[in-house]
Amino acid sequence: MSKRAGGEEPRSKVRLGVIGLGSVFEPYAALVRDLMHEGRVELAATCDVASDRAARVRRFLGQDAPFSTDYRDVVERDDVDAVLVLTAMPSHGEIAAAALDAGKHVLVEKPMSIHLEEAAELVAKAAAAGSPLLVCAPHVVLSPTYRALWKRIVDDAEIGTILTARARYGWSGPTWGRWYYETGGGPLFDLGVYNITSLTGLMGSVLRVAALAGTAVAERQVDGEVIEVQNFDNYQVLLDFGEGRLAAVTTGFTMSDYRSPAFELYGDLGVAQMLGDDWAPQGYEMSLADTAGWTIYGEADAAWPWTAGLRHLVDCLIDGDDLLIRPEHAYHCLEIMVAAEAAAATGEAQTISSRIDPLPYDPDSIYVQRSGKLDHDHRIRRHRD
Ligand SMILES: NC(=O)c1ccc[n+]([C@@H]2O[C@H](COP(=O)([O-])OP(=O)(O)OC[C@H]3O[C@@H](n4cnc5c(N)ncnc54)[C@H](O)[C@@H]3O)[C@@H](O)[C@H]2O)c1
Structure with missing residues (x-):
């Protein structure tokens, strides 16, 4: 069943806050640019504890956005719908929890927390009726x-x-x-x-x-x-x-x-x-x-990018798609x-x-290529054995 977070009205655009502007910000920024170009995402605010990282926003997104060295300034903004947590691992849990508490949807890089108890709290916050969505990397599924x-x-x-x-x-x-x-x-x-x-x-x-x-x-x-x-x-x-x-x-x-x-x-x-x-x-x-x-x-x-969890979150929020990456799975892995x-x-x-429960795919929606290329070398080798 489709879970449109918090019983929210359909939206046409997701206003994004980005927290952590280090190495992984660059590949996520490529997808954020695509989503901005498609008119599905707007950059609302950014944050990094290192103030010199603010310049990376213009460098990788081609525009400026309000910047703070305190993540609370991002998660508490009224004009932020979803928060991307791309910081060093030890801070993931605290920032994700604060964002969920502020009613923001969250994509958090892996692991969702380095502490199991904190991770369990995140799962519980995201499971409550009407809660914001929590997407936990990696997005391999x-x-x-x-x-x-x-x-x-x-x-x-x-x-x-x-x-x-x-x-x-x-x-x-x-x-x-x-x-x-x-x-x-x-x-x-x-x-x-x-x-x-x-x-x-x-x-x-x-x-x-x-x-x-x-x-x-x-x-x-x-x-x-x-x-x-x-x-x-x-x-x-x-x-x-x-x-x-x-x-x-x-x-x-x-x-x-x-x-x-x-x-x-x-x-x-x-x-x-x-x-x-x-x-x-x-x-x-x-x-x-x-x-x-x-x-x-x-x-x-x-062309599938490993940052695809962000597009998935946006699809869930705008189109009401079912969430396929579940926090319970990320918790089990942690x-x-x-x-x-x-x-x-x-x-x-x-x-x-x-x-964990089985992955919540719709099998009928999955494309499977039915004919492939035969590995002749292997066939010959196996024949000789
Ligand atoms: N680098 C990659 O290629 C890559 C790929 C996939 C996933 N990841 C994941 O992305 C996360 C970040 O990795 P990275 O390589 O970008 O690290 P990084 O050290 O390059 O960047 C982390 C950034 O977070 C900032 N930061 C740290 N604590 C903060 C806080 N409390 N508030 C605000 N900003 C804070 C740092 O100043 C830094 O700019 C990790 O979880 C990592 O596993 C990284």
């Missing part, structure tokens, strides 16, 4: 490729029951924002979250988590300074989905490059793999028990990540108490 995979794997069960899975996402790590390496940053919240969101959307709730983690690079050069790394920067996380179904997630600021699928799903009737990254899919490939080898399906929308930290620190597997 919105990509057309992910939806096509979901349709084939969950709705049509083409690979049967997923028995085991592997996922990976990493890079060599940011050279900006020392908070990434200090309290509340870290590659699990920053990168592993994409894999965990993808896998839980396809395999369901995680019941138990085990993990090993370490700090593989003790010092980093960040914003021109050498700093001592306080967080883990390297993780191997194991997820138990029950009934013997398992997944492994490899993530870290320790992976300079790779040539492997974003995730691999091994079912009792076949195998499916997303190519590229969860946030930038390059199509997918499947090997079914009754076919000769791998079939590759091209990227459903090569509980898994917090548990992984505890498992790595104690050496003991941790139990997960939250559960």
